[in-house]
Amino acid sequence: MRTQPVAVADFTSYESAYLSGFSNTFSSEPIPRALPQGQNSPLLCPYGLYAEQISGTSFTSPRELNRRTWFYRIKPSVTHEPFKPRVPAHSKLLSEFNQSNSSATPTQLRWKPVEIPDSPTDFVDGAIHYHLTNISALFLRSIPILLFRYTANKSMDKCAFCNADGDFLLVPQKGRLWITTECGRLQVSPDEIVVLPQGFRFAIDLPDGPSRGYVAEIFGTHFQLPDLGPIGANGLAAPRDFLVLPALFEEGTHPVLTAPTEKHGVALLDFVIFPPRWLVAEHTYQPPYYHRNCMSEFMGLILGGYEAKADGFLPGGASLHICMTPHGPDTKTYEATIAQGNEAGPQKLTDTMAFMFESCLIPRVCQWALDSPAIDPDYYRCWIGLRSHFSTEGLMDQIKLD
Numbered sequence: 001m002r003t004q005p006v007a008v009a010d011f012t013s014y015e016s017a018y019l020s021g022f023s024n025t026f027s028s029e030p031i032p033r034a035l036p037q038g039q040n041s042p043l044l045c046p047y048g049l050y051a052e053q054i055s056g057t058s059f060t061s062p063r064e065l066n067r068r069t070w071f072y073r074i075k076p077s078v079t080h081e082p083f084k085p086r087v088p089a090h091s092k093l094l095s096e097f098n099q100s101n102s103s104a105t106p107t108q109l110r111w112k113p114v115e116i117p118d119s120p121t122d123f124v125d126g127a128i129h130y131h132l133t134n135i136s137a138l139f140l141r142s143i144p145i146l147l148f149r150y151t152a153n154k155s156m157d158k159c160a161f162c163n164a165d166g167d168f169l170l171v172p173q174k175g176r177l178w179i180t181t182e183c184g185r186l187q188v189s190p191d192e193i194v195v196l197p198q199g200f201r202f203a204i205d206l207p208d209g210p211s212r213g214y215v216a217e218i219f220g221t222h223f224q225l226p227d228l229g230p231i232g233a234n235g236l237a238a239p240r241d242f243l244v245l246p247a248l249f250e251e252g253t254h255p256v257l258t259a260p261t262e263k264h265g266v267a268l269l270d271f272v273i274f275p276p277r278w279l280v281a282e283h284t285y286q287p288p289y290y291h292r293n294c295m296s297e298f299m300g301l302i303l304g305g306y307e308a309k310a311d312g313f314l315p316g317g318a319s320l321h322i323c324m325t326p327h328g329p330d331t332k333t334y335e336a337t338i339a340q341g342n343e344a345g346p347q348k349l350t351d352t353m354a355f356m357f358e359s360c361l362i363p364r365v366c367q368w369a370l371d372s373p374a375i376d377p378d379y380y381r382c383w384i385g386l387r388s389h390f391s392t393e394g395l396m397d398q399i400k401l402d
């Protein structure tokens with residue numbers, strides 16, 4: 001959306017109206033010749049429209065990074081009255097989180113799905129504010145990223161939201177989102193994601209009623225498609241998978257989006273999916289084997305189960321393994337896999353969609369999320385039952401033979 005996407009008349013016709021191609025340059029006009037020819041800002045725009053630019057990068061950024069959109073509007077966005085704070089008495093602002101009221105912990109953390117609130121809650125209430133009463137969100141903050149969950153049970157009414165300092169990546173888990181943006185209308189289903197870039201105003205309607213999901217916010221950079229690497233030109237997420245804003249998934253586990261740092265291959269935030277797929281390797285414990293990662297991992301589940309966890313990781317739930325904290329299959333999963341042994345042929349993982357936000361930063365968890373009734377205090381126990389299978393019997397036979 002940092003380039004100019006298509007506008008569509010209504011949500012039901014969205015599929016045919018989308019243009020595709022991540023970071024492509026788009027132009028569209030709902031009525032013929034609404035766009036000026038050969039220049040961005042004519043003295044008089046067609047149809048008496050106002051020209052207005054929104055920039056996603058500084059004007060002098062290198063060409064390959066430079067992002068901007070030109071709008072031709074009936075009225076420019078400057079025609080608004082002074083802003084007023086919108087803070088319900090019973091909630092706190094997301095921006096109140098800081099170093100002193102959050103902590104970094106090496107313990108593995110897991111949260112149950114967030115309950116949909118009883119009281120009327122739109123996306124702004126359920127995400128940007130958190131409700132002390134109904135546990136509507138969970139926050140992890142690390143400058144310059146912020147990860148949280150949202151719940152909402154009502155559409156945004158006569159209001160719009162603008163994220164002035166970061167890009168949002170929204171991952172709905174339950175209920176579709178109809179998002180009205182300054183460039184047009186988008187429908188985002190729980191098997192899709194949407195990037196809402198810095199500065200664009202948007203309003204979220206809930207056609208299916210209650211909705212919940214996950215949000216990553218990045219500051220100071222924009223999402224990119226990941227580099228292709230050794231798997232070549234046709235691997236990883238393709239620009240065509242992105243319908244202007246929403247992403248559609250293809251089979252295979254691959255990074256889908258990345259927000260890079262200056263160090264090549266090290267991401268501020270990678271968005272990775274674990275979709276249905278075939279497991280075919282022989283004599284191999286398939287990932288996710290036990291591991292300690294130099295990156296921090298925040299995982300969510302959109303539907304079904306996740307192959308490394310037999311119990312406790314539920315759709316709408318979340319887990320956090322900070323960098324170098326060990327994790328991997330729970331006891332039940334490990335024992336079941338080992339029991340199958342080498343005889344297990346190719347297996348297809350179906351009815352699943354998990355994802356991970358992976359970052360080189362150290363996430364800080366707000367105290368409220370640590371004290372939340374949604375936290376799973378027994379998470380660590382899922383590994384405690386792992387037995388020793390150590391035996392030197394085979395080795396002794398081998399030594400005797402030698």
Ligand SMILES: O=C(O)Cc1cc(O)ccc1O
Binds near residue numbers: 288293297308327356
């Ligand atoms: O920890 C996890 O379950 C996520 C994960 C999955 C995988 O296949 C490889 C690495 C990894 O961190």
Ligand SMILES: [Fe+2]
Binds near residue numbers: 291321
């Ligand atoms: Fe991991």
